[in-house]
Amino acid sequence: MTSKIVPIIMAGGRGTRLWPLSRAAAPKQFIRFLGNRTLFQDTLSRVSDPTVYEPAIVVTNEEFRFLVAEQARELDSDLTSIVLEPIARNTAAAIAAAAVVAAKIFGEEAIVQVHASDHEIGVDEAYHSANLTARAAAEDGKVVTFGITPTEPATGYGYIEVGEILPSGAHAVKRFVEKPAAAVAVEMLAAGGYCWNSGMFMFAVPVLLAELEAYASEVLEAATSAVTAAVRDLDFLRLDRQAFEKSPNISIDYAIMEKTSKVAVVPSAFRWSDLGSWDSVWKSGSQDEKENVASANTTLLGTRSSLVMSHGPHLVVSGLENVIVIASEDAVYVGRMEDSQAVGQVVKHLESAPATSSLTEIHPTCYRPWGGYTSVLVGDRFQVKRIFVSPGKKLSLQKHHHRSEHWIVVKGTAEVTVGETVEILRENESIYIPLGEVHRLANPGKIMLELIEIQTGSYLGEDDIVRIADEFGRS
Template sequence: MPQLIVPVILAGGQGTRLWPMSRAARPKQFLQLVGTSSLFQQTLQRVSDASLYAPAIVITNSEYRFIVAEQADELGAPLAGVLLEPVARNTAVAIAAAAVYARSKFGPDAVLHVLPSDHDVSVDAGYTAAVLAAAEAAARGDLVTFGIAPTHPETGFGYIKANAAIGGEVQAVERFVEKPDRERAVSMLADGGYFWNSGMFMIGAGAFLDETQKLAPETLSAAEHSVREAKSDLDFVRLDAAAFASAPNISVDYAIFEKTARAAVVAVNFGWSDLGSWDAVWKTSDKDAAQNATRGPVTLSNVSNSLVISDDGHVAVEGLDDVVVVATNDAVYVGKLTEAQKVGAMVKTLRANKETSNLTDIHKTAYRPWGGYSSVLNGSRFQVKRLFVKPGKKLSLQKHHHRAEHWIVVRGTAEVTVDGTITILSENQSIYLPLGCTHRLANPGKIELELIEVQTGSYLGEDDIIRIEDEFGRA
């Protein structure tokens, strides 16, 4: 390849079928579901070869911008741009906006490797060969998909029909097939020539935009306008809200790939999972002799074919088969592992009830660009939180109309500003912040700052924050 491949990483989804771990405020791509790093970080690592790839373009929800920046920084991974979607509009306009941005930055001949950020992929020689073959075809003008050799009659994926051989040359797509029922899936596997549609693509920026102009002109117009009118915000690019929202809410498969005559496929059999449900997580996890996969403080007795995860308290399971148990610090899900696809319906039920809707949106631990906080105890007119602040970071200069606060340092060093007066606190020291005072918390040290915050007052909501100055552009 004469040019480096430009990765385009899609990181805006919410992953509701992996509740209660995955929630709107911190979805599955930013969680450590397999391995020791998040799925988003694993995606960045797959495109880290500087001899093959340029820095990645990430397109994500505005709410996830600081998580993206933080997790990329943890890897030391440079980014060519972080595009912020003002609203969710599916993959067609997201990829089109990224292609428009890449065209302006790398030229119309740029080859883009479009990758979901929430898949588990095994990188081996077959993977690398497929990437190189797809890139060569994309440089010639093909719009290439990656077709995964099916291992069982899966009903949760779309399929691609093509006269392709595993590890062979890129071939034209004969047709795309919607998610089939089991009988149809069994029949397709028996017939042969069908592959799972992985949702990974290799496309030339210019070729893809030409096809979008031909097949989905409204999508292209919205994408071009949203990039042209975008605003810079720190290290992020905010796509124009009105233009982006005008795009049809449609996937790139429906809008482009199922209609274009340029669709091609490279057939592969490297390890791949979309991790779209808890049974998919179970399949990719290490298991014991009884086919159980566990993580966290878990004890099993006479249990088989199950997935048990705990992020908090100890979970003990006795005498069950085919179950999934996922425990976080504020919710527990229990169901049949073979019916794990039903979690999405459960999330809809929880979201429709005002008493449980928060459980689908936020965790007890909320992450911020400076660190984060965990809710410890709530009561009438009081709330207790654990705050953690990264070295060198500081919160916004702010004040509250309805609450006073007490801060007690548990670990590290705190620099506290109250109405212009700066105080340095070390472990076991505390300070009182009266209602209405202008204050700021900073960590001037080399280790993480941890403190306990006690709030008292008539209203304790997070929206009672008046930001005066903020290094993250939120004032």
């Protein structure tokens, strides 16, 4: 059995309140907001000390599997396993399945720590101290949650009323409090003795499984059966769908945390935010002398107390106060800071209209196991894309029924198969792929391959791909 902590990272959630950067197919944990790393990568970094942690077990879904793998690769971060949920069943089933996987790999007595992949956390002495206390409590048979010291009467978080101190240094839990009304939150903050419920946990695997057996046996049975019947696919562990879908759709809080007598809380003073809305991003960001938080590619004139970010065009904001202006590659959101919680309603409105529903689903940039592409320009019977292929990767051997393609290499080296011919293309060289011709693109080099693809034809949808051979099992 390992003496280290086994991290479980939950990376399957879909965010809508940080639209237009966060979307269904690329939620907030995989987006670069103000820094060079995503929230998921920050989470991997927090559990990267090999003297403390084993390589992480990441729980995600089919749609995000290559995002997880690629972003871990960018950090040279080893993973124990990428566990794929076949269907969403909330956190109880996901954590139970990951705990069973951890027990199989690291021993039945393993200590596990559950992390959300989309939270911003300050790693300091308070963070390390909280982890040490939580481990001591977990070794003492407790199911531990981390309670964050409140900084304001927030209504978007659940609260925990803290009880007496335990021998481990953790505390008993008097009660869990649902997300409160504003007046109640003010009262709790004034009274003291309350923490925000962070959604971070630590426990010994047998303790968690015993509590699941006692309070949520259907969850445990479904998760265990799904792991037993799981199938290994490349770097992924696919849980059995028929077994997993039998689990109740319930959170770990409702399933056991609010029922078990073994729950404990570690009051924690480290910086924490779930970044659940744009105003929380503003609060967490580095504010200038006018209380603005701005990304690169922006200019602010006579503007105060605002959040301005662009992943697309250069944004100029002049003479405004308390506003949020967010530009993605294909959409711009402008709203008042106090209305940031309403972005979810904006997304629902966009989803309801056929003309705008796609804006809530996908980004112009899509990631694939070999790299990805960005849609640059779409017109009548033509489309322009930027294709990027990671070193050593290759696309499927394929053909199209309705389009031809022109490829122009702008960076790196391309190995191009067209019919029976294989050519090496370098920067500023190009090739034509006729309609219906079998072809393949590969990157034999050591740097990222980038090329411009011009598609022409009667139909340009992504489903016009006939895969003949594919190293990722998609043919």
